[in-house]
Amino acid sequence: MKKYTSINDIDNLTSWIEEAKELKENPLKHCALGTKKTLGLLFFNTSLRTRLSTQKAALNLGMDPIVMNVSGDAWGIEFEDGSIMNGSTAEHIKEAAAVVSQYCDMIAVRAFPSLKDKEQDEAEHVLKAFMKYASVPVISMESATEHPLQGFTDAITISENTKKKRPKVVLSWAPHVNALPHAVANSFVQAMQKMDVEFIITNPKGYNLNSAITKETTIExxxxVALKNADFVYAKNWSSYEDYGKILNTDTAWMLTKxxxxxxxxxxCLPVRRNLVAEDAVLDSNASLVIEQANNRTYAAQLVLKKILENL
Amino acid sequence: MKKYTSINDIDNLTSWIEEAKELKENPLKHCALGTKKTLGLLFFNTSLRTRLSTQKAALNLGMDPIVMNVSGDAWGIEFEDGSIMNGSTAEHIKEAAAVVSQYCDMIAVRAFPSLKDKEQDEAEHVLKAFMKYASVPVISMESATEHPLQGFTDAITISENTKKKRPKVVLSWAPHVNALPHAVANSFVQAMQKMDVEFIITNPKGYNLNSAITKETTIExxxxVALKNADFVYAKNWSSYEDYGKILNTDTAWMLTKxxxxxxxxxxCLPVRRNLVAEDAVLDSNASLVIEQANNRTYAAQLVLKKILENL
Amino acid sequence: MKKYTSINDIDNLTSWIEEAKELKENPLKHCALGTKKTLGLLFFNTSLRTRLSTQKAALNLGMDPIVMNVSGDAWGIEFEDGSIMNGSTAEHIKEAAAVVSQYCDMIAVRAFPSLKDKEQDEAEHVLKAFMKYASVPVISMESATEHPLQGFTDAITISENTKKKRPKVVLSWAPHVNALPHAVANSFVQAMQKMDVEFIITNPKGYNLNSAITKETTIExxxxVALKNADFVYAKNWSSYEDYGKILNTDTAWMLTKxxxxxxxxxxCLPVRRNLVAEDAVLDSNASLVIEQANNRTYAAQLVLKKILENL
Incomplete structure (x- = not known):
């Protein structure tokens, strides 16, 4: 594999899930595969789970992770072609990506959307620039519109916990005080579309996700009505896609209750705001899979790293 | 051992000191004990010695340290049970601690006190929350009221440098421009109470430490008078405990002179403000043990990590 | 070798270049030389290439790099002797350097100049303080007046790419919006003075570098006129040395064009501001060596680390 920036990069989700479960059973089986290979983790935004789980995954494979907070550790990066760089940016992505490629055998990038300019966000200008100018494989640790490590993790978690051949899975919009990206929801939708599940999305009017991603998935x-007979309920806030990046609804009645x-x-996916997205009684119950989802982040990342290492 | 958050977790200080000295003689003797084990170092506050010495200790044991500055690298953590999280905190400690436990075989935490709310500080709400919600051993890298890695280090250093069977040790309050925590002083008091020393504390009126910690220790x-015939003098500022967190005294006459x-x-314990806490002539003399104390931080931490690794 | 803080620490540039090329051919040949040795990387300023390439170099030798952003991770350091530390600095360099020496087998430091006080900058008070108080070897990752890892890298790159026995090398001042240090230019000058090249500097009037460094080198x-028949052109901005730290000239006609x-x-040396220092047509052409320079940073650093490791 040469990159992992989308759920669409998974050629066969069923077999990936099985391979990830095998890694979870025996995380150190391939502990020398990544010897003397470095993984550069570049964060344009904060991170807890992704930061730690991706490092852990790399260590399990014997790789050396090198973490860099782009904003704090270095300087502003320019993404526009042809610009006269006499402003606040000090280095063009053409150089930055090519340079990091000299020191890292693969590059993982986190870069959130502006939520202000839909076109720019959908162009994935940061991630795409790394893919264009880096000479080594690029992994998305959440881009403007997708969070494919999370989506794959979620698929693993459903597979592990289902008692039915074809469970009913509901993605339910939840209230929030901030305008949040669509990336987690988008990748979850894409993952569910590849699984043998009965999948439905529920959200308030004005909150439909990008129809190019939801496609034929039912939106209720x-x-x-949507939650009836659900086997898995994935709660998640996102800002409006239609009225891009706006908070149209703060109705706390959408909070998930026991x-x-x-x-x-x-x-x-966590972090979750308690008693806003879901009540304590949900999160503190045995029905909650959130910690196991966090655990599976390691094995999702580890499989991606392994597949890339095998192709270096 | 399942945790190290207090000098009280040391079952036998004499034997711990001997074991730490053995590690110092041969730091790499157990260099494979921690292979493929990760130590998560979570800093809610700045750190130099603790940051470096704990990493060094982990490396000596073959562990992989993963450092995270909680404030800069991630987001605000909520500690209140039952709160409706519609403010500035994005993740509850219940999830944060459980999640970090998925990626780290043990968690070391630094979290200073507010020095504003005595009850909350004494409840050690950050450290205790990690202890409650983490599923792996927790190590204190200085909490609101204790700094047990420092206290143990200090005991090792006195043991190494004493020429007497029962030396006289004085903990002497020192001036400072900021309101400082009681943690270092508290852990030093607790360590001295476990050692065969003549121990006395000297501080201005209004600066007595928590009597539940000082117990029968003489306060002069x-x-x-207190310094007379001392073999070891430990200088350290702390803010008032009685008039909690306040600076009552800025009398530079309390500075330690040659x-x-x-x-x-x-x-x-360092960092030390020269010519405020102690004069140059003290710090630049052969009588100063401060660099050796810093050196011993590695072996204090290494013994703690070793004891926890042996019980994983 | 006991330190590397200047091009002047290179005893024989020709043989160093050959040794670095050998490391580039076989980066992992000495992959066990640094086993269980730690390299402390202390950044007082931001860094991308130096941060990553020095870590990569350390990893290639089996060392454990420990990175610390001094400003963000710790506290203010005092450099003045005899000062009464009742202000904003919390630790004196005497303790800080001695303490870091307890945990690291060598210390690499980045500390930029103020560009306000020529005397203080030329005294290299930060780097010199580390050299004075650290008990382990010190490496400069760019100090107030020199960037010797970059200068050595540049010499390697010219050696690799020259088709002539004695190529013509031009250091050409370039426009910039900020006042920049002289370190890169100074170390490049010193490196060229040790190589068998025809070397000339070109800059606007008022921008001559320190004559104690340029010595007999021609300044045009x-x-x-200077660029005529050049084989290598190194573009770089620096602020005025004479009118210290000032921007006297913003004439964009000095930009390098194809x-x-x-x-x-x-x-x-990168980061480079496109269409200000050099136009896109230069940077995007095959004539550009900037990415290869970045690549060579690893092997320059690796040779320095290797030479120090061999003398520990």
Missing amino acids: HDQI EKLGNAKFMH | HDQI EKLGNAKFMH | HDQI EKLGNAKFMH
Whole structure:
């Protein structure tokens, strides 16, 4: 594999899930595969799980992770072609990406969207620039529109926890005080579309995700109807896609409660705001899979690193 | 051992000191004990010695240290149970601690006190939350009220440098421009109470430490009287405990001078403000043990990590 | 070798270049030389290439790099002797350097100049303090007046790319919006003075570098004349040395263009501001060596680390 920047980079989700489960059973089986290979982790934004799980995955494979907070450790990077760089940016992505490629055998990048300019965000100008100018494989640790390590993790977690051949999975919009990206939701949708599940999205009007991603997936605006007989409920806030990046709805009635959850398992990518996105009774119950999701982040990342290492 | 958050976690200080000295003689003797084990170092506050010495200790044991500045690298953590998280905190400690436990075989935490709310500081709400919600051993790299890696280091250093069976040790309050925590002083008091030393504390009126910690230890308000015939003098500022977190005294006469030190050895945890806490003539003399104390931080931490590794 | 803080620490540049090329051919040949040795990388300023290439070099030798951003991770350091530390600095360099020496087998430091106080900058008070108080070897990762890892890298790159026995090398001042240090230019000058090249500097009037460094090197104020028949052109901005730290000239006509470059190879230490220092047509052409320079940073650093390791 030469890159991992989208759920679409997974050629066969079923077999990937099985391979990730094998890594989870025996995380150190390939502990020499990455010997003397460096993974550069470049963060344009904060990170807890992604930061730690990707380092752990690299260490399990014997790699040397090198972490860099781009904003704090270095300087402003220019992404525009042809610009006269007499402003605040000190280095062009053409040089930055090519240079990091000299020191790292693969580059993992986190770069959130502006949520102000839909076109620019959808162009994925940061991630795409790294893909264009880096001479080594690039991994997305969450880009403007996708979070493929999370989406793959979620697929693994559902596979591990389902008791049915074809479970019902609901992605339910949740309230939040900040305008959040669509990346986690998008990658979850894409992962579910590749799995043998009954999948439905529920969100308030005005909050439909990009239809180019949701495609034929049913969108139900009545949360109670959508949650009926669910086996897995994934709660997640996102800002409006149509009225791009705006908060149109702060109705706390969309919070996930134990009563609404019923017998379903609860999922969330974390960090989760308690008693806003989901109530304590949900998160503190045995129905919650959020910690196991966090655990699976390691093995999702480890499989991606392994597949790239095998092709270096 | 399942945790190290207090001098009280040391079952036998004498034997711990001997074991630490053995590690110092041969730091790499157990260099494979921690192979493929990760130590997460979480800093809510700045750090130099603790940051470097704990990493060095982990490396000596073959562990992989993963450092994270919580404030800069991630986001605000919520510690209140039941709160509706619609403010500035993005993740509850319940999730944060459980999640970090998925990636690290043990977690070391530094979290200073507010020095504003005595009850909250004494409740050690950050450290205790990690201890409660982490599923792996927790090590304190200085909490609101204790700095047990420093206290153990100080005990090792006194043991190495004493020429007497029962030396006289004085903990002497020192002036400072900022309001400082009680953690270093508290752990030093607790360590001395476990050692065969003649121990006395000297501080201005209004600066007595928590009596639940000082217990029967003599407190002498006349510094000159206290320092008489001392073998070791530990200078350290702390803010008032009684008038909690306040600076009541800025009398520079409490600075430790070469004259006052006499034939005693000088100790300080560092960082030390020269010519405020102690004069240059003290710090630049052969009587100063401060660099050796810093050196011993590695072996204190290494013994703690070793004891925890042996019980994983 | 006991330190590397200047091009003057290179005893024989020709043989160093050959040794560095050998490391580049076989970077892992000495991969166990640094086992269980730590390299402390202390950054008082931001860094991308130096940060990553020095870590990579250390890893290639089996060392454990420990990175610390001094300003963000720790506290203010005092450099004045005898000062009463009742201000904003919390630790004296005497303790800081001695302490870091307890945990690291060598210390690499980046500390830029103020560009306000020529005397203080030329005294190299930060780097010199580390050299004085550290008990382990010190490496400069760019000090107030020199960037010897870059200068050595540049010499390697010219040696690799020259087709002539004695190529013509031009250091050409370039426009910039900020006042920049002289370190890169100074070390490049010193490196060229040790190589068998025809070397000339071109800069506007008022921008002559320190004559104690340029010595007999020709300085030509007419850029077009200087560039004639050049084989290598190194573009770089620096602020005025005479009118210390000032920007006297913003004439964009000094920007390097493809036309001016002619058949020469283009060099720059990076980060480079496109269309200000050099136009896109230069940086995007095959004549540009800037990425190869960045690549050679690893082997320059690796040879320095190797020579120090062999003398520990």
